[in-house]
Amino acid sequence: MMGPQSTTEAGGTGRRVWAPSGPLTLKTVSDHWKTFQNLLSDPAVKALVVDLSGVEAVDSAGLVLLKGLRDRCAAASIAYELAHVPEPFRPFFVFGGLDRPTHEKPSTTRVGENALERLGRLTMETLQDIGELIEFVGSVTVAFLPCCLHPKRFRLKEVLYYVQRSGSEAMPIVFLVSFLMGLIMAFQAAVQLRQFGANIFVADLVSLALTRELGPLMTAIILAGRSAAAFAAEIGTMKVNEEVDALTVMGFNVTEFLIMPKVNALAFSGPLLTLFANASGIFGGMVVGALGLDLTPASFLTEVVAILSLTDVVSGLAKSLAFSILVAMVGCLRGLQTEKSADSVGRMTTSAVVSSIFLIILADAVFTVLFHVFDI
Amino acid sequence: MGALKPPAEDVMIHAEGLTVGYGERPVLKDVTFTVHAGEIVTVLGGSGCGKSTLLKALIGLIRPLRGSVRIRGACITGSDREAALESIRRHIGVLFQYGALLGSLSIADNVALPLEEFTDLPRSLIADLVHFKLDTVGLADYAHFMPAELSGGMRKRAALARAMALDPEILFCDEPSAGLDPITAAELDELLLECNRALGITMVVITHELASIEAIATRCIMLDKSAQGIIAVGRPEDLKNHSADPRVRAFFHRQPSLMRPEAASVAPEG
Numbered sequence: 001m002m003g004p005q006s007t008t009e010a011g012g013t014g015r016r017v018w019a020p021s022g023p024l025t026l027k028t029v030s031d032h033w034k035t036f037q038n039l040l041s042d043p044a045v046k047a048l049v050v051d052l053s054g055v056e057a058v059d060s061a062g063l064v065l066l067k068g069l070r071d072r073c074a075a076a077s078i079a080y081e082l083a084h085v086p087e088p089f090r091p092f093f094v095f096g097g098l099d100r101p102t103h104e105k106p107s108t109t110r111v112g113e114n115a116l117e118r119l120g121r122l123t124m125e126t127l128q129d130i131g132e133l134i135e136f137v138g139s140v141t142v143a144f145l146p147c148c149l150h151p152k153r154f155r156l157k158e159v160l161y162y163v164q165r166s167g168s169e170a171m172p173i174v175f176l177v178s179f180l181m182g183l184i185m186a187f188q189a190a191v192q193l194r195q196f197g198a199n200i201f202v203a204d205l206v207s208l209a210l211t212r213e214l215g216p217l218m219t220a221i222i223l224a225g226r227s228a229a230a231f232a233a234e235i236g237t238m239k240v241n242e243e244v245d246a247l248t249v250m251g252f253n254v255t256e257f258l259i260m261p262k263v264n265a266l267a268f269s270g271p272l273l274t275l276f277a278n279a280s281g282i283f284g285g286m287v288v289g290a291l292g293l294d295l296t297p298a299s300f301l302t303e304v305v306a307i308l309s310l311t312d313v314v315s316g317l318a319k320s321l322a323f324s325i326l327v328a329m330v331g332c333l334r335g336l337q338t339e340k341s342a343d344s345v346g347r348m349t350t351s352a353v354v355s356s357i358f359l360i361i362l363a364d365a366v367f368t369v370l371f372h373v374f375d376i
Numbered sequence: 377m378g379a380l381k382p383p384a385e386d387v388m389i390h391a392e393g394l395t396v397g398y399g400e401r402p403v404l405k406d407v408t409f410t411v412h413a414g415e416i417v418t419v420l421g422g423s424g425c426g427k428s429t430l431l432k433a434l435i436g437l438i439r440p441l442r443g444s445v446r447i448r449g450a451c452i453t454g455s456d457r458e459a460a461l462e463s464i465r466r467h468i469g470v471l472f473q474y475g476a477l478l479g480s481l482s483i484a485d486n487v488a489l490p491l492e493e494f495t496d497l498p499r500s501l502i503a504d505l506v507h508f509k510l511d512t513v514g515l516a517d518y519a520h521f522m523p524a525e526l527s528g529g530m531r532k533r534a535a536l537a538r539a540m541a542l543d544p545e546i547l548f549c550d551e552p553s554a555g556l557d558p559i560t561a562a563e564l565d566e567l568l569l570e571c572n573r574a575l576g577i578t579m580v581v582i583t584h585e586l587a588s589i590e591a592i593a594t595r596c597i598m599l600d601k602s603a604q605g606i607i608a609v610g611r612p613e614d615l616k617n618h619s620a621d622p623r624v625r626a627f628f629h630r631q632p633s634l635m636r637p638e639a640a641s642v643a644p645e646g
């Protein structure tokens with residue numbers, strides 16, 4: 001469309017005249033732009049005249065092109081002149097500020113960072129995040145006792161609501177996951193143990209693994225996916241709608257009003273769900289035992305009762321309590337960290353799930369070491 | 377509270393050398409003003425000049441970078457900030473720019489929330505009070521609606537009822553009539569004026585609406601983005617008719633060109 005022939009050399013003074021024809025619009029400016037780049041990089045050019053007499057239409061893109069050309073000419077000390085501006089374009093050019101010098105454009109790109117700076121920033125952010133988590137855990141702990149001693153501040157109604165949402169409504173999925181897990185574990189073990197005629201040990205394996213480890217862990221992961229995400233999204237949305245600010249200025253203690261009911265509800269329903277998960281998993285194992293291993297349910301259960309000690313069950317529940325509180329706190333913290341945009345709610349919800357699963361596994365490792373050291 | 381009892385102090389709000397901003401970047405610098413009991417002070421200024429930011433600093437939601445704020449004599453920016461905020465919170469009401477009703481509670485429960493939390497009133501009395509408050513803002517028939525089921529203007533009115541629930545001494549409003557039709561906006565202004573006259577509530581109202589300003593303001597504080605602070609204080613009619621500042625005149629006479637003197641004249645070269 002725009003060949004080099006469109007600029008003409010006027011005498012040997014380095015003065016060029018450019019007379020585009022046709023429209024100067026979004027569709028055509030990119031072609032013109034290339035011509036200009038060549039022109040501007042040519043050191044022989046000392047002055048540029050833009051003759052608009054042949055131009056039929058101009059839109060914002062054309063206008064910005066002309067402005068950009070003017071500014072670049074100024075930067076390269078090339079004299080620049082607009083000639084034969086068609087009368088109908090003048091109001092638009094005035095509106096677009098073609099008659100005024102361009103303001104210094106604020107930089108819209110953030111300053112780039114190299115790998116080292118990025119590493120540093122991420123490290124600082126992670127440290128700060130850990131700091132915030134610790135501070136948050138502290139503030140919740142401080143709020144805990146007064147909350148529980150004072151019936152009005154305990155907010156039983158809200159606690160029950162969240163027990164319903166995070167506890168009762170999670171039962172089907174907890175049952176399904178644990179039942180299948182017990183089933184699979186029993187089945188895998190059965191293949192090996194049958195060779196030694198040690199069928200009955202399937203009951204030991206399933207019940208011990210579930211109560212000590214997998215029951216609390218799977219329940220916590222399900223809670224992270226359901227409740228941590230729900231809490232983060234709920235509080236995050238409240239943040240976006242300024243509801244949290246409104247509560248604060250009304251004099252509500254946000255920790256007490258928004259966080260404690262959720263933490264208390266999970267602390268209550270988490271261990272109960274874990275018991276339920278244990279039972280479901282053992283039931284799964286029992287089904288495999290009855291159908292595939294010639295174990296009667298009664299003998300299976302007798303073996304389970306014989307092998308399980310109270311310590312196994314209680315240590316599992318203690319873990320579960322810790323995991324549940326962790327999940328609730330991380331969900332609420334991520335909600336409170338939300339900035340005022342919908343996008344931020346999404347990111348914080350994701351982060352709530354990811355962080356809580358990470359922390360659950362970390363806490364589980366700590367528990368394992370502790371239980372080992374104290375021989376539990 | 378508030379109502380029909382002469383306020384103990386004449387100076388309700390005093391801001392001194394207030395610099396507020398986000399991070400290290402100040403939005404407003406060195407702002408000083410006083411609001412007296414019984415006044416309706418409107419805060420004016422173009423979009424993005426820091427009106428909401430100033431409001432957040434006045435109600436203790438953001439900490440100023442420098443300077444102090446005293447509300448009813450209590451310094452909410454000093455070392456004993458939390459205690460001071462605690463002591464004033466029952467005496468102030470805030471109407472947020474977008475209402476900020478709790479989405480999980482009905483309108484009636486939203487209004488009842490501060491009553492249940494901060495008073496020992498019996499339930500039936502709270503219900504009557506809620507009905508009374510909703511009736512004043514014309515929403516008595518919508519008590520059991522959820523906030524999401526109301527229009528923007530109705531939500532603002534419900535939020536006003538909630539802000540007024542504890543009969544505050546000072547009411548802060550962020551653009552109460554933004555986005556409302558002229559009639560509803562005028563009704564809301566009328567309501568604010570009534571609350572001011574009948575209950576003696578001191579008000580700080582952020583608004584752009586000239587009509588509102590002229591209807592309700594006893595005094596105006598005008599902010600400016602490039603000045604990063606107050607450019608004029610005074611009664612609305614004085615600012616409108618006697619101000620020497622072109623920015624103030626431009627605002628009151630709706631002539632943006634006055635603020636951009638270089639814009640008009642020159643034609644493109646060539």
Ligand SMILES: Nc1ncnc2c1ncn2[C@@H]1O[C@H](COP(=O)(O)OP(=O)(O)OP(=O)(O)O)[C@@H](O)[C@H]1O
Nearest residue numbers: 340398403421422423424425426427428429430473
């Ligand atoms: N959360 C925030 N973080 C960083 N900067 C902010 C934040 N909120 C507002 N600002 C900046 O502060 C300045 C003032 O914003 P503010 O919301 O106070 O304006 P306003 O006067 O209330 O405008 P409007 O009339 O449009 O509501 C703006 O330049 C904005 O970019």
Ligand SMILES: [Mg+2]
Nearest residue numbers: 427428473550
């Ligand atoms: Mg605002």
